[in-house]
Amino acid sequence: MKPEALLHPTPAGLFCPIGRFYVDPVRPVERALITHGHSDHARSGHAKVLATRQTLDVMRIRYGEDFCGEEQAAAWGEVIDLDGVKVSFHPAGHVIGSAQIAIEKDGLKIVVSGDYKRGIDPTCAPFEPLSCDVFITEATFGLPVFHHPDPKGEIGKLLTSLKQFPERSHLIGAYALGKAQRVIRLIRDCGYDQPIYIHGALAKLCDYYVGQGVELGDIRPATIEKSTPDLFKGAVVVGPPSAFQDRWARRFNEPLIAFASGWMMVRQRAKQGGVELPLVISDHCDWPELLDTISEIGPSEVWVTHGREEALVRWCELKGIPARPLHLVGYEDEGD
Ligand SMILES: [Zn+2]
Numbered sequence: 001m002k003p004e005a006l007l008h009p010t011p012a013g014l015f016c017p018i019g020r021f022y023v024d025p026v027r028p029v030e031r032a033l034i035t036h037g038h039s040d041h042a043r044s045g046h047a048k049v050l051a052t053r054q055t056l057d058v059m060r061i062r063y064g065e066d067f068c069g070e071e072q073a074a075a076w077g078e079v080i081d082l083d084g085v086k087v088s089f090h091p092a093g094h095v096i097g098s099a100q101i102a103i104e105k106d107g108l109k110i111v112v113s114g115d116y117k118r119g120i121d122p123t124c125a126p127f128e129p130l131s132c133d134v135f136i137t138e139a140t141f142g143l144p145v146f147h148h149p150d151p152k153g154e155i156g157k158l159l160t161s162l163k164q165f166p167e168r169s170h171l172i173g174a175y176a177l178g179k180a181q182r183v184i185r186l187i188r189d190c191g192y193d194q195p196i197y198i199h200g201a202l203a204k205l206c207d208y209y210v211g212q213g214v215e216l217g218d219i220r221p222a223t224i225e226k227s228t229p230d231l232f233k234g235a236v237v238v239g240p241p242s243a244f245q246d247r248w249a250r251r252f253n254e255p256l257i258a259f260a261s262g263w264m265m266v267r268q269r270a271k272q273g274g275v276e277l278p279l280v281i282s283d284h285c286d287w288p289e290l291l292d293t294i295s296e297i298g299p300s301e302v303w304v305t306h307g308r309e310e311a312l313v314r315w316c317e318l319k320g321i322p323a324r325p326l327h328l329v330g331y332e333d334e335g336d
Contacts, residue, residue: 001105001106001108003108003110003133003134003301005017005018006018006085006103006105006108006110007023007103007110007112007134007136009326009327009328010022011027011329012025012026012027012029013025013026013027013029013328013330014112014136014305014326014328016082016085016103018083018084018085018105019082019083019084019085019087019103019105020082020083021033021050021082021085021087023035023101023103023112024041024042024112024114024331025043025046026040026043026329026330026331027043028043028045028046028047029046029047030046030047030048031046031047031048031050031082032046032048032049032050032068033049033050033051033087033101034049034050034051034055034059035051035055035092035098035099035100035101035112035113035114035115036055036058036092036094036095036097036098036099036114036115037054037055037058037059037062037095037096037097037098037177038095038115038177038178039062040330040331040332041114041115041331042055042058042059042062044059044063044064044067044068045067045068046068046069047068047069047070048068048069048070048071048072049067049068049070049071049072050071050072050074050080050082050087051071051073051074051089051097051099052073052074052075052076052089052097052098052099053073053075053097054096054097054212055097055098055099056071056073056097057097057208058096058097058177058205058208061204061205061208062177074087074088074089074099075089076089076090076091076099076125077089077090084105085103085104085105086102086103086104086105087101087102087103087104088101088102088104089101089102090102090111090128090130091124091125091126091127091128092113092114092115092116092127093116093117093118093119093121093124093125093126093127094114094115094116094117094124094178094283094284095115095123095124095177095178095179095283096123096124096177096178096181096208096209096212096214097124098114098115098116098124098178099114100112100113100114100116100127100128100130101114102130102132108133108134109131109132109133109134110132110133110134110136111130111132111134111135111136111297111299112136113135113136113137113138114138115138115140115283115284116137116138116284116285116293117282117283117284117285117289118285118289118292118293119148119151119282119289121182121283122185122189122214123178123181123182123185123209123214124178127293129293129296129297130297131297131298131299132297132299133299133300133301134299134300134301134302134303135294135297135299135301135302135303136302136303136304136305136326137290137293137294137302137303137304137305137312138284138285138304138305138306138307138331139290139304139305139306139307139308139309139311139312140262140284140285140306140307140308140336141262141282141284141285141286141287141290141307141308142287142290142304142307142308142309142311142312143287143308143311144287144311145265145287146262146265146286146287147265147286147287147288148262148265148280148281148282148286148289149280151182151186151281152186152189152190154260154279154280154281155183155186155187155190155279156190157277157279158170158172158187158236158258158277158279159187159190159192161256161258161277162234162236165234165254165256166233166234167233167234167253167254168233168234168253168254168255168256169232169233169234169235169237169252169253169254169255169256170234170235170236170237170255170256170258170277171237171238171239171244171249171252171255171256171257171258172236172237172238172239172258172259172260172279173239173240173241173243173244173257173258173259173260173261173275174238174239174240174241174259174260174261175240175241175261175336176201176202176205176240177205178283179260179261179281179283179336180198180202180205180206180238180240181205181206181209181214181216182281182283183238183260183279183281184196184198184206184216184217184219184238185214185215185216186281187236188215188216188217192236193217193218194218194235194236195218195219195220195235196216196217196218196219196220196235196236196237196238197219197220197221197222197232197235197236197237197238198219198220198221198222198237198238198239199222199237199238199239199240199243199248200221200222200223201239201240201243202238202239202240203221206219222237222239224251224252230253232252232253233253237252241259241273244257256276256277257273257274257275257276257277258275258276258277258278258279259273259275259277259278259279260279260281261278261279261280261281261282261336262280262281262282262283262284262286262336263336264278264279264280264281265280282336283336284336290312291315294316294319294321295319299321300321300322301321301322301323301324302316302321302322302323302324303323303324303325303326304323304324304325304326305326305328305331306326306327306328306329306331309325309326309327310325313325
């Protein structure tokens with residue numbers, strides 16, 4: 001069988017005609033397999049959803065009880081038969097519950113890695129390399145210029161700034177699912193034990209992470225009341241990037257705006273967003289991690305879903321690995 005007969009791109013997303021399912025479809029479908037809870041991959045309105053327990057929980061938190069018609073939870077490594085196609089979920093190391101999906105039929109194995117990273121992240125299960133015939137990878141940071149530094153070094157910059165500017169509220173922009181909890185956990189692992197204040201939009205997901213055993217320390221709501229104007233002086237406040245454009249952010253005392261994202265490597269992006277303290281912390285692979293992962297897995301073919309596909313395809317070809325870009329649309333890397 002040709003791999004394209006088992007899985008191929010369609011406008012709705014990657015489709016398996018034999019198993020009659022889509023992976024991370026961008027529009028409502030009959031049967032969806034979801035890699036992780038970021039909104040560009042996990043959408044509401046599918047009739048049936050198969051995902052890890054944590055991804056289903058995250059979808060329920062974000063979209064409400066009726067986020068799909070019928071749900072099925074896949075345990076790590078459990079083999080599930082869908083119309084003669086064997087599928088299984090394996091950790092991707094991207095955010096809580098994030099999975100790669102292995103799809104197998106007649107000895108042909110395709111792995112859809114979804115979004116993934118290789119760096120240490122105590123807030124989710126680490127990426128598990130799977131041998132396969134076709135490895136499908138993203139390429140969000142698929143250019144040689146992208147090298148992500150040690151995230152603890154980035155948190156070190158934040159802690160230094162807190163000492164330098166003890167009067168200023170340090171506001172950290174971080175995406176609500178995954179990045180916010182990882183940043184809080186990193187701050188804790190760097191020895192900071194003061195309360196960390198969070199925007200209301202992060203509360204449910206932070207509670208969920210804590211319930212799943214990810215310790216975040218003393219986190220409190222960042223609610224400003226007139227009686228305590230000094231409460232946030234020198235405090236660390238974490239909120240979704242969107243909140244920093246509205247009045248919420250301006251109520252803090254001399255706010256110092258930080259932003260935790262892989263895109264903070266691009267100085268222009270930081271400048272445009274008015275970010276005073278860019279923190280290069282990414283939940284995606286950087287260029288060396290993409291290459292190391294492909295080398296380690298050793299697939300006979302690589303397909304690249306989204307991001308900067310061309311450079312990675314070219315690199316594979318130079319290594320003698322057939323590769324093609326899939327040009328999937330609708331994946332805007334919410335998580336970075
Ligand atoms: Zn993602």
